[in-house]
Amino acid sequence: DIVSRLVDRSMVIAVEDPGASGECRFRMLETLRQYSLDHCIDVPQLSEARDRHLEYYLTWIEQPDGLCPSDETQERIEREYPNLRGALEWSTGQPELAFRLLAQLAISWANLGRHADARRWGRPILDQGPGAHPERWVTAVGSLCDTLMFAGDETVAELLPQAMEVATRAGDHATLSGCHAILSIFGRDDPLEHAAEALRHARACGNRFRFAVGALLVSLTRTAAGHLDEVAELRAEGLDAWRAIGNRSWQVQCALVGAMEPTIRGDVHRAVAGTLADAAHLIGTLEPCSMSMCASGLAYVGMLAERDDMVARAFELFSERGVQSAVAFVPSEFAKCRIVAALRQGGRDVDLGTVRELLASPWANWYEELGHGALLSCDRYEELEGLLAEKTPDGPYPACCWKLTGAHLSLHRNDIPAAEDAANAALSAAHAGGYGLVLIDALETLAALTDDRVTFSRLLGIAAGRRDRSGYRFRYPHITRALGHRIDAPDHDAFAAGAALDPDAALVWVTRTRGHRMRPASGWASLTPTEQRVVQLVEAGQTNPEIGERLLMSRSTVKTHLAHIFSKLGVKSRAQLAAQASARGRRAEEA
Numbered sequence: 001d002i003v004s005r006l007v008d009r010s011m012v013i014a015v016e017d018p019g020a021s022g023e024c025r026f027r028m029l030e031t032l033r034q035y036s037l038d039h040c041i042d043v044p045q046l047s048e049a050r051d052r053h054l055e056y057y058l059t060w061i062e063q064p065d066g067l068c069p070s071d072e073t074q075e076r077i078e079r080e081y082p083n084l085r086g087a088l089e090w091s092t093g094q095p096e097l098a099f100r101l102l103a104q105l106a107i108s109w110a111n112l113g114r115h116a117d118a119r120r121w122g123r124p125i126l127d128q129g130p131g132a133h134p135e136r137w138v139t140a141v142g143s144l145c146d147t148l149m150f151a152g153d154e155t156v157a158e159l160l161p162q163a164m165e166v167a168t169r170a171g172d173h174a175t176l177s178g179c180h181a182i183l184s185i186f187g188r189d190d191p192l193e194h195a196a197e198a199l200r201h202a203r204a205c206g207n208r209f210r211f212a213v214g215a216l217l218v219s220l221t222r223t224a225a226g227h228l229d230e231v232a233e234l235r236a237e238g239l240d241a242w243r244a245i246g247n248r249s250w251q252v253q254c255a256l257v258g259a260m261e262p263t264i265r266g267d268v269h270r271a272v273a274g275t276l277a278d279a280a281h282l283i284g285t286l287e288p289c290s291m292s293m294c295a296s297g298l299a300y301v302g303m304l305a306e307r308d309d310m311v312a313r314a315f316e317l318f319s320e321r322g323v324q325s326a327v328a329f330v331p332s333e334f335a336k337c338r339i340v341a342a343l344r345q346g347g348r349d350v351d352l353g354t355v356r357e358l359l360a361s362p363w364a365n366w367y368e369e370l371g372h373g374a375l376l377s378c379d380r381y382e383e384l385e386g387l388l389a390e391k392t393p394d395g396p397y398p399a400c401c402w403k404l405t406g407a408h409l410s411l412h413r414n415d416i417p418a419a420e421d422a423a424n425a426a427l428s429a430a431h432a433g434g435y436g437l438v439l440i441d442a443l444e445t446l447a448a449l450t451d452d453r454v455t456f457s458r459l460l461g462i463a464a465g466r467r468d469r470s471g472y473r474f475r476y477p478h479i480t481r482a483l484g485h486r487i488d489a490p491d492h493d494a495f496a497a498g499a500a501l502d503p504d505a506a507l508v509w510v511t512r513t514r515g516h517r518m519r520p521a522s523g524w525a526s527l528t529p530t531e532q533r534v535v536q537l538v539e540a541g542q543t544n545p546e547i548g549e550r551l552l553m554s555r556s557t558v559k560t561h562l563a564h565i566f567s568k569l570g571v572k573s574r575a576q577l578a579a580q581a582s583a584r585g586r587r588a589e590e591a
Helices: 002-008 030-039 044-061 071-079 081-091 095-111 115-126 134-150 154-170 173-186 191-205 208-225 232-245 248-265 268-280 288-304 308-321 329-344 352-360 368-377 381-389 396-412 416-433 436-449 453-470 477-488 492-500 503-513 529-539 544-551 555-569 574-590
Strands: 012-016 024-028
Touching: 002 012, 024 030, 044 081, 044 095, 071 081, 071 095, 081 095, 081 115, 095 115, 095 134, 115 134, 115 154, 134 154, 134 173, 154 173, 173 191, 173 208, 191 208, 208 232, 208 248, 208 396, 232 248, 248 268, 248 288, 248 436, 268 288, 288 308, 288 329, 308 329, 329 352, 329 368, 352 368, 368 381, 368 396, 368 477, 381 396, 396 416, 396 436, 396 477, 416 436, 416 503, 436 453, 436 477, 453 477, 453 492, 453 503, 477 529, 529 544, 529 555, 529 574, 544 555, 555 574
Parallel strands: none
Antiparallel strands: 012 024
C-alpha cells in the first residue's frame, strides 16, 4: 500500500509504540511534513483531516481515566503530546471542542511540568469567554486555573467568580472543588474554609482525583494552621486515593504533608526517618512543583536535625533540575533552601530579599516560623515588626510562633517583663497544641531572660531533655546569642535535674517559677546577661566592631545594647561606663 511504499523510500518512518496498544505508529520527516503542510494549506481535505485528528485525540484523552493522572496516563500523554497540542491549536475556532480538550490537558500540563504551555495555549482559549457553551467553559476554568496560578498567572483569579456562579447553577461540584482549592492556596481570606469547601464538593462529585486533591489541601492547610489531631485520618484517605490512582508526584506531596505534622510536634526523628526519607528516593524524577517541595522539605528537616547531608542533597536537586522554571512555586522553595543554608552558617548572611520573597509568596503561612527566625537571626527587628503589623496569624500554630517572635522583639527593646510574658504565653500555647519545636525554643528563651544561674540551668536541662527525645538539634542563632556564654558553664546539678523531669512535671515547674525572674528597671541589677557582657568588653577597651565580632552581633545591635545600658545606669559615655564598671569591680574585690 501507499504507506509501505513511503516507508520504503524513507519519506515516512515507522516507530515502535512503547505503550501497550501494540499499534504500529508512523511519522514523517519534519522537513517533509512542513513542506507538505505549507503546500496543502488551501486544500479542502486538510481541514477535514485536521477535524478527524482533533476528534480522534479528543475521544482518546476523554477516556474514563482522563482526569485520573496516573503515571501510566501521563507517560501516554507525553508520547502523544505533539499530536495533542496540534489538536488544541486547531480547536481554537471550535470553542466547545477547545473547552473539552483544555479540561483534559490542564491537569497533565501540571503533572508534566508544562506550565508555560498552559499560559501560551490554554489561557487564550479561556479568555474567549463562555459564549454559547458556559458549562464546558467553566469546566475548563476549574481544571486549568490551578496550573495557571502556579505558572505565575495570578490574573486568572479574575475568572473564578464567574466560573463559580455558573458552576453553582449547573451543580458542577468538580469545578467548584477546583476553584475552592485554588482559593485555599492563593486566596487571602479564609484558606481553611476554602479547603473544607474544596473537599466537600469533591465528595459530592464522586471524582476520586478531586477528592484526593481536596484531602491533600485540607490536610496541608489545617496542619500548617496547627490543627494536628484533626487531619491524620483524612491524610491517610488522601494518600490511599493517590496510591489507587498511581500518581507518584502527588503521593510524594502527601508524604511531605505527613512529614509536616511530626515536624511541628517536634518529632524530628520521625520526620527524617519516615516520609521524607521515603520521598528522597523519588525526588529526581518528579515534575518541578513536587520536586521543589521535596527538596525544600529535605533542607528544612535537615536543618532541624543538623543533617547537612540532607541540606546538600536539596541543593543538588535544584542544581540538577534547574531553578529557572515556569512554575511560580519553585523560586520560593529555593529561597527556603537558601535561608536554611544561611542559618546553618550562623544567620548573619541571610539575604533580606530572599526572606521577603518567601514571606510575600501566597504560601507564606507555611514558612512563617522559618522567616521570623531568619529575620531575628540577622537583626532585622524593624522589618519583622512591620511584617507582623500587616497581617494576623492564620491558626493556633502561627499564633504560637508569633508569641515567641514577640518575646524576642521585646527583648530587643529591653522590655524584659513583656518578653517574659510573651515567652510564657508561647510556652503555654505550645504545650496545649503539642508544638514541640516552639516549646523547646520558648524554654530556651525563658532561660535567656533569667539572671538566676540555677533557674537558667534547669530550663536548659528541660530543653535539652526534649531535644534528645525529639532529634531537634538546631538552635536559631538569635536564641544562641540571647543565651550568651552562660550556656557553656551551666550549673550541672540543676541542668541534670531539668533533663530528668518528665514533660508534664517540667511544665508544672516552669509555671510555678513564673514571675520570680523580673529585673528592676534601672541599676546594675537591671542589666541582662548580654548587656553585662557588653559592659565587660567596654571596660576591657574593645570597640563596637570588636564587641560585635566577639558576641556574634551586628554593630547596630551593639549600639542598641549600649543605649539601653546608658539609660539604665544613667551614664552618658563609654568612658563613664568603663569607670563605673571598674569601680564596681574594685568594690566587689574589697568586699
